[in-house]
Amino acid sequence: MAQFPPVDEALLDQLQRAAFEYFPKATNPLNGLVADNSRVNSPVSIAVVGFALAAYPVGVERGWMRRDDAVQCVLAALRFFRHSDQSGSSTATGFKGFYYHFLDIDAGARVWHSELSMVDTALLIGGMLAASQYFDSTSSDESELRALVDFLYRRVDWQWAQDGADTIRQGWKPECGFLHYGWEGYSEAILLYALALGSPTHPIAGDCYRKWTLTYQWENLYDIDCLYAGPMFIHQFSHAWIDFRGIRDEFMREKRSDYFENSRSAICIQREYARRNPREFAGYDENCWGLSACDGPSDERPDLPNERRRLYGYAARSVPYGPDDGTLSVPCVLASLPFAPEIVLPAVRSMLTRFPETWQEGRLASGFNPTLADTDGHAWVSAGHYGLDQGIVLMMIENHRSERLWQLTRENRHIRAGLHEAGFRGGWLQQSSSAGAR
Amino acid sequence: MSPRDEAPASVSADAHECERVANMLPPGWHNPQPDGLYQLAIIGAGPAGIAAAELAASLGARVALIERTAIGGVNLNTGSVPSKTLIRTSRIYADMRDAPHYGADIPVGVDIDFVAAMQRVRRVRARLSRDDSARRLTAAGVDVYFGDARFVTGDTLTVDGRTLGFRKALITTGARPHIPNIPGLAQAGYLTDENLFELTELPRRLLVIGGGPLGCEQAQAFCRLGAQTTIVQNKPLFLGQEERDAAQILSEAFVRDGIEVRLNTTALAVRMTSGAKLVDLLSDDYRDTIGVDAILTGAGRTPNVEGLNLAAVGIDCHAGGRIRVDDFMRTGNSNVYAAGDVCLENRFVDAATASARIAVQNALLRRNRRWSAVVVPSCTYTDPEIARVGLSVREANRLGIPVKTFTIPMHEIDRAVTDSETAGFVKVHVRGRTDRILGATIVARHAGDMINEITLAMVAGIGLRTLSCVLHAYPTQAEAIRQAADAYNRTRLTPRVRSRLLRRIGS
Numbered sequence: 044m045a046q047f048p049p050v051d052e053a054l055l056d057q058l059q060r061a062a063f064e065y066f067p068k069a070t071n072p073l074n075g076l077v078a079d080n081s082r083v084n085s086p087v088s089i090a091v092v093g094f095a096l097a098a099y100p101v102g103v104e105r106g107w108m109r110r111d112d113a114v115q116c117v118l119a120a121l122r123f124f125r126h127s128d129q130s131g132s133s134t135a136t137g138f139k140g141f142y143y144h145f146l147d148i149d150a151g152a153r154v155w156h157s158e159l160s161m162v163d164t165a166l167l168i169g170g171m172l173a174a175s176q177y178f179d180s181t182s183s184d185e186s187e188l189r190a191l192v193d194f195l196y197r198r199v200d201w202q203w204a205q206d207g208a209d210t211i212r213q214g215w216k217p218e219c220g221f222l223h224y225g226w227e228g229y230s231e232a233i234l235l236y237a238l239a240l241g242s243p244t245h246p247i248a249g250d251c252y253r254k255w256t257l258t259y260q261w262e263n264l265y266d267i268d269c270l271y272a273g274p275m276f277i278h279q280f281s282h283a284w285i286d287f288r289g290i291r292d293e294f295m296r297e298k299r300s301d302y303f304e305n306s307r308s309a310i311c312i313q314r315e316y317a318r319r320n321p322r323e324f325a326g327y328d329e330n331c332w333g334l335s336a337c338d339g340p341s342d343e344r345p346d347l348p349n350e351r352r353r354l355y356g357y358a359a360r361s362v363p364y365g366p367d368d369g370t371l372s373v374p375c376v377l378a379s380l381p382f383a384p385e386i387v388l389p390a391v392r393s394m395l396t397r398f399p400e401t402w403q404e405g406r407l408a409s410g411f412n413p414t415l416a417d418t419d420g421h422a423w424v425s426a427g428h429y430g431l432d433q434g435i436v437l438m439m440i441e442n443h444r445s446e447r448l449w450q451l452t453r454e455n456r457h458i459r460a461g462l463h464e465a466g467f468r469g470g471w472l473q474q475s476s477s478a479g480a481r
Numbered sequence: 482m483s484p485r486d487e488a489p490a491s492v493s494a495d496a497h498e499c500e501r502v503a504n505m506l507p508p509g510w511h512n513p514q515p516d517g518l519y520q521l522a523i524i525g526a527g528p529a530g531i532a533a534a535e536l537a538a539s540l541g542a543r544v545a546l547i548e549r550t551a552i553g554g555v556n557l558n559t560g561s562v563p564s565k566t567l568i569r570t571s572r573i574y575a576d577m578r579d580a581p582h583y584g585a586d587i588p589v590g591v592d593i594d595f596v597a598a599m600q601r602v603r604r605v606r607a608r609l610s611r612d613d614s615a616r617r618l619t620a621a622g623v624d625v626y627f628g629d630a631r632f633v634t635g636d637t638l639t640v641d642g643r644t645l646g647f648r649k650a651l652i653t654t655g656a657r658p659h660i661p662n663i664p665g666l667a668q669a670g671y672l673t674d675e676n677l678f679e680l681t682e683l684p685r686r687l688l689v690i691g692g693g694p695l696g697c698e699q700a701q702a703f704c705r706l707g708a709q710t711t712i713v714q715n716k717p718l719f720l721g722q723e724e725r726d727a728a729q730i731l732s733e734a735f736v737r738d739g740i741e742v743r744l745n746t747t748a749l750a751v752r753m754t755s756g757a758k759l760v761d762l763l764s765d766d767y768r769d770t771i772g773v774d775a776i777l778t779g780a781g782r783t784p785n786v787e788g789l790n791l792a793a794v795g796i797d798c799h800a801g802g803r804i805r806v807d808d809f810m811r812t813g814n815s816n817v818y819a820a821g822d823v824c825l826e827n828r829f830v831d832a833a834t835a836s837a838r839i840a841v842q843n844a845l846l847r848r849n850r851r852w853s854a855v856v857v858p859s860c861t862y863t864d865p866e867i868a869r870v871g872l873s874v875r876e877a878n879r880l881g882i883p884v885k886t887f888t889i890p891m892h893e894i895d896r897a898v899t900d901s902e903t904a905g906f907v908k909v910h911v912r913g914r915t916d917r918i919l920g921a922t923i924v925a926r927h928a929g930d931m932i933n934e935i936t937l938a939m940v941a942g943i944g945l946r947t948l949s950c951v952l953h954a955y956p957t958q959a960e961a962i963r964q965a966a967d968a969y970n971r972t973r974l975t976p977r978v979r980s981r982l983l984r985r986i987g988s
Contacts, residue, residue, distance in 0.1 A: 156766060218766030223745055224717050227725045257878040260724070262886040262908070263968050271888075273726075297883060297913070321892030321903055353737075363890045364730050364906065 051388055058377065059440040061405035063102050065433035066095040067116075071148050075120025078148055080409075081427035086154045087146040090163040092120055094434025096170030097284075097448055100177035101441045114184050117174045121191040127151055129198075131159070133217050140199030140245075141215070142167060158214030158222055161204050165235035168196055169284045172458065176451040196457065201239035201247050209254040211239060211247065227258045229272045231280035233302065233465075241461025252465040256294045264363065265315040268300070269308040273361025275335035275375040276435070278306040283378075283438040286449035289470025290462065307382040314386065316362040324369035326413030326422070330393035332371065334360040337410035337432070338425035339370030354415075369414035370423075373398075373407045374432035378439040400424050407432060495600070497607040504607070504614035505551035512626045515645050519545045521845060522638060522647035524630040524789070525654035526552045528830045529821030529837035531618070533651050536841045538622040545647070546623050547630045547640050549654075552615050561830055563678040564698060566605045568862055570598040571705035575738070575864065578705075582901055593707045595683040602678050632794045635816055649816055649844040652796075652804060653837055654786065656822040658779025661690060665751035666776070669758045673779035674699075684708050684775035688760055690748050691780025692719035694861040697731065699777055701863050704740045711741040711771060713748055713762060720861060724874065727867045727924045730904055734864065751776065784823045808851045810840035818844050832857045858936045860929035865905045868932035871920025871939055874910055883913030887945070887965040891925050894964070896956035902926040907961040909935065909945065909969075916944035916969055923961075931959050945969040 069078040069091075077095045079088035099117055102108035124142070131138030134152045143153035144160040175192035178185040204211050206221050211232070214222040236255065239247045262271040272278065281287075287302035295301050300308075317332035341356030354368045361367070373394050380387045395402055400421045401411040408425045409432050415423035441447050452458050453471050462472060502508075521537045523530045526548035534546040580587045611617070615625045628641030637646050658673040660666070672680070674695055685708065689700040692714030704710035712719075712735070718728035719735075735742050746764040753759070757772040784802040791798070795814040797805050804824040806812055812819050818840040821833030835855050842848040858870040877884040892903040905924035912919055921935040938948055949966035953959055974982075 158765075216766050219763075222765055227718075258875060259878070260874045260886055261884070262888045263972065264888045264890075266968060266971055268885075268972075271886075319892065321890070321898075361729075363892070364726055364904075365733055 054392070055380075055440050055444065057405065058407070059101075059437055059444075060105070060107060062407075062433040062437040062440070063098055063105075063107055065406060065428055065430060066098050066102075067108070069430060070095065070116065072116070072119065074123040074149075074151055075116055075118070076123065076146060076148050076151060077430055079145065079431075080429045085148075087148050087151070088163070088430060089142045089144060089146065089160065090166040091430030091434060093163075093167035093170030094430060094438065096120065096167075097173040098434065098437050099174060100451065101437060101447065103177075104445075104447060110178075111184075114178055114182075114188060117178065118184060118188055118191070121171065121188060121195065123151055124195055125191055131217055135217075137164075138215070138217075139203050140164075140195070141204065144214075156216070156218075158216050160214055161211055162213065162230075162232055162235050164199065165232075165238050166280070168199065168238055169234055169452070171195060172455050173284065173448055173451045176455050196238075196242070197244040199238075199242065200245045201242050202245045204239070205247050205251060210251060211235060211255075229259050229270050229277065231277045233281040234284050235281075236465055237281075237285065237458050237461035239461070240464035241457040241459070243457070246464070249464045249466070253293065256292065259294055261294075261298055264312055267308050267311050267315070268298075269312055270294075270298070270300075270302075270305045272309070273334070273364065274359040275309065275313060275333060275372070275379065276359070278309040278382075279375070279378050279435055279439065282306055282381075283435055283442070284448065284452050285458065285462070286442075286446065286453055286471065290467045290472050291469055292466045296468075303382065306379070310379050310383045310386055313362055314390075321363070322365075322367055322369070324367070324414045325416065326369075326371070326398070330390045331397065332390065333373060333376040333394075334362050334367060334370075335372045335375035336360070337370065337372035337375065338408075338429065339368060339410045340412055340415055340423050357409075368412070370410045370412040372410050372432070373401050374409065374436050377407065378435040380439050380443040384443060398422050403428070407436065495603065497600070497603040501603070501607040501610045502551075504610040504616075505553050506627065507615050510615065510627055512628065512641050512643065513624045515545070515624070515643055517543070517646070519543050519624070519645060519647045520649065521545070521841065522645055522650045523547065524638070524650065524652050525549075525785070525821075525823070526618075526625070527653060527655045527821065527833065528553075529653035529655070529833040530651075532834035533653060533820065533837040533841045534618060534623045535621060536838050537845060540841075540845060542845055544623045545626060545645055546618060547626045547628065547638075547645075549627070549629055552618070552625075553610060560674060562606055562609055563602045564674065564695075564702075565862055566602045567598060567678065567706075568698060568702045568864075570601060571702040572864060574707075575705045579901075593683070595706060596681060598706065599678065599681060606678075629788055631788060632790045632796075632817075635794050635814055647816075649818065651837070651840050651844065652786075652789065652812070652817065652819040652823055653821045653833070654784070654789070654823045655833075656782035656784045656828060659781040659783045661748070661778060661780065663690075663748050663751060665753075666748075666778070669751040669753050669776070671776040671778050673777070675779075677777060684773070686773040686775075687711070688713070688748075688758075688771065688773040688776045690776060690778040692716065692721075692744070693780055694720065696777070696780060697735075697861060697863050700740055701735065701738060703777075704735075704738050709741075710739075711743060711773070713743040713746040715745065715747045717745055719744075720867060722873075723861075723867055723869060724908075724922055726906065726908075727922055730865065730906075730924050731863055731867065734904065782822060782828055786823065806852075808853050809843045809849060810836055810852060811843070827857060827859065829857065829859045832859075856936055856939045858932045860932060862929065865902070865924050865926050866928035868923045868928035869921070870932050870936050871918065872910065873920060873922070877910060877919055882919065884910050884919060885913050886910050887968045889961045889964045889968065891958070891961060894956075894958055894961045896958045896960065897925070899956060900926070900958075902958070907931070907965050909962070909965045911945060911969065916946045918944060925958055925961070927958060931962065934959060934962050 076087040077091045078085040099113035103110045103113050127136035129137050136151050141159045141164045144157040145155045147154050171192045175189045206212050212221045213224045236252045260271050291301050313332045314329050317327040318329040320327040336359040338357045340354045342354040401408045406428045409429045410425045411422045413422040520542040522545045523533050524547050537544040626640045630640045632638045687703050687708040687710045689696045689712040700712040720728050749761040751760050761770050796812040804819040806819050806824045810818045820837035820840045822828045839850045860868040887909045889907045891897040891905040897903045907923050909921045910919045923931050945966040949970050953963045
């Protein structure tokens with residue numbers, strides 16, 4: 044990776060460490076579960092736990108956490124999931140090796156009638172595999188850690204989640220069975236498919252992935268060729284775990300691109316959209332962009348039927364067709380760092396200089412909206428912090444600085460097998476892993 | 482109209498209605514006495530039947546046109562014509578509401594006059610019924626019969642006690658709304674597009690069941706006319722045939738309009754309490770009940786094949802009731818053809834008339850024109866409109882055709898900006914590394930008009946390279962199509978081409 048001016052290195056170090064600190068603060072040490080956000084009574088998000096599990100190796104390497112403490116944090120979470128209620132009842136923790144999206148932070152039971160989430164389980168398993176790959180000593184704790192991860196990964200019944208359909212279902216609830224949210228088009232699900240295809244116990248068929256890619260759209264938008272998806276997080280969430288440089292599936296071979304290059308294109312489209320700013324929101328320009336899933340202002344009035352909405356609260360904001368209510372996410376810009384540092388660093392500097400209010404307690408707020416500035420000219424800012432934002436920022440800064448997390452998953456034989464089964468070839472997949480893949 | 486349907490407040494027999502009825506089903510009409518063999522007997526006088534009768538008569542054939550209820554079919558009487566007429570009025574109110582967006586004041590004292598809006602529907606319907614009247618068809622040389630038709634043998638049928646002999650027959654009986662099987666719905670009463678336009682009072686609260694074109698169009702129109710509107714759709718997006726971005730733009734437009742959008746939701750049961758219809762809804766595991774004054778349903782269509790005695794003459798149907806036809810519009814009986822909604826998957830007026838003309842040419846002139854060679858555009862008349870032609874990306878991918886999409890958001894188009902109509906896009910799908918157009922989707926306020934240019938290009942075999950040479954009047958929203966073509970042209974400027982051009986410029 045290229046060297047950057049010390050001022051940028053210092054800034055990145057500061058932002059990454061602040062992101063890391065979210066996890067120890069938001070974790071219940073008794074069970075290793077991590078709160079979705081920093082607000083009072085926040086439930087656990089299993090995806091955030093996955094990010095936390097990937098964060099601990101980074102913390103150890105950066106000297107922010109002792110290895111023993113990190114191992115204990117990981118073990119607490121793994122032991123919890125190992126012994127969790129897998130009955131699939133309405134108050135269980137999971138079913139068929141998958142987990143409900145939101146859990147109570149003390150009991151670990153399902154809350155908010157949340158769904159058994161396939162993609163969030165994939166993010167959790169991704170974190171487990173990264174931790175398993177990193178904590179490789181022969182100590183009894185680290186041996187137990189690896190055995191637990193192996194057990195939990197093998198327990199996931201990916202075939203069941205296919206439900207006889209062409210592609211994997213997104214969710215399931217005990218009250219109504221599988222949910223029918225469409226999986227149409229490119230999304231953050233490549234990691235999910237790689238894990239499902241690489242499973243030694245319940246793998247899905249290889250053509251399942253190909254059938255999903257049949258719903259892709261390859262577009263030329265603002266003179267940029269891109270596998271289109273509107274919100275930025277879609278171009279980041281699988282990429283945090285998997286190094287897509289130089290590896291291509293059948294779709295990308297035909298398009299002569301790869302998913303890393305594609306995220307770079309998505310950044311350019313985001314930047315172009317903000318520069319054109321068709322909805323004339325305050326703040327938008329080529330160094331102030333970032334439409335993604337984030338918290339924003341809301342004008343929802345549950346007491347009023349048929350009210351007209353202009354502000355969308357927590358939503359996946361998207362370019363170029365919206366939803367766009369003037370809310371931007373600095374974390375999603377910063378998490379684009381590995382793809383286009385020469386674009387991202389100036390944008391992050393510009394956004395933090397112009398809107399310092401988005402930087403609270405050293406950490407980045409989920410979203411801010413300059414169009415809804417207060418009388419002092421300060422943008423509306425989402426209260427507290429979200430674990431997903433901190434996790435993706437931490438991982439992507441690390442990948443930019445050291446490629447450490449990419450290296451961990453590159454060495455994982457299940458992920459390698461899954462990618463291979465999905466039709467990925469070339470690049471690092473053609474090379475044998477350095478220390479023998481586990 | 483089905484006896485289970487809602488009984489709308491009665492329509493006064495105004496002059497417009499009298500004119501329409503006189504055109505469609507003239508009082509005191511006497512069916513002609515058949516005089517010899519008909520070269521073509523057409524059953525059903527909707528758009529397909531009328532188009533077929535006109536073409537056959539113009540070719541000099543002896544034609545019988547048999548209609549059970551009224552000339553004009555769904556399109557004129559209960560479908561596109563009244564629907565689009567009411568939508569236009571609803572747009573006026575939406576534009577007035579949005580006046581500040583255009584630097585104008587909202588007119589003072591804007592009260593929605595639903596009665597006037599429906600009167601206009603009837604006036605327009607009467608006006609258009611003149612073109613398709615029974616007397617005009619008769620004057621064109623068509624023998625028009627009213628009554629139920631029934632096949633007797635492969636070359637005879639009966640209508641109104643008369644036996645008609647024919648050399649060829651064409652079935653164009655269309656389709657009617659499919660009523661979902663919801664307990665209590667029949668008892669509570671419901672509206673379909675067959676009686677929606679007979680309303681004389683605006684329902685204060687309206688539930689629309691089904692997120693297809695009809696449901697989406699009317700949900701938006703009635704919301705803009707002042708009804709508190711909820712739309713439920715048992716799928717993750719509206720308009721299942723359309724691409725994701727189009728459906729999402731529509732969802733956002735609905736939310737902006739104030740429509741209560743309930744995706745992934747099923748209506749479980751209906752019951753009446755104190756004059757209100759209470760509807761139980763289920764969204765995954767979330768159940769709730771909403772109270773409404775009217776329910777509009779009729780998602781999907783059921784083909785009208787009952788009573789025709791099709792099996793006796795060797796005509797078979799698909800599972801859903803559609804008559805099975807080959808690519809030449811021929812049924813299982815080689816003397817009998819079918820066209821329009823009764824046999825097509827895509828139920829559009831233009832498809833119905835086009836398929837009818839193919840059937841007539843194949844039946845009378847022994848041509849071998851294929852339905853699969855016809856390029857059929859379609860449009861859903863919401864705001865913005867959603868128009869489509871040719872292959873979707875999904876279909877191209879399934880067929881293994883490499884496809885690339887050139888996308889121009891409407892916010893890139895000057896005329897869309899001047900008109901504050903920037904929601905939407907033009908997406909033109911071409912075969913990978915060529916300029917051959919496979920299909921397109923347009924989402925724009927006037928997408929239905931814009932799609933015709935793409936259809937023309939596809940029929941004429943014109944690619945994006947040629948389209949980029951076509952000057953488009955400035956400023957118009959159709960410029961988006963040329964911009965898509967320009968975007969294609971720019972992709973041809975590879976580094977190698979560019980350096981060659983530079984060398985030429987330099988020399």
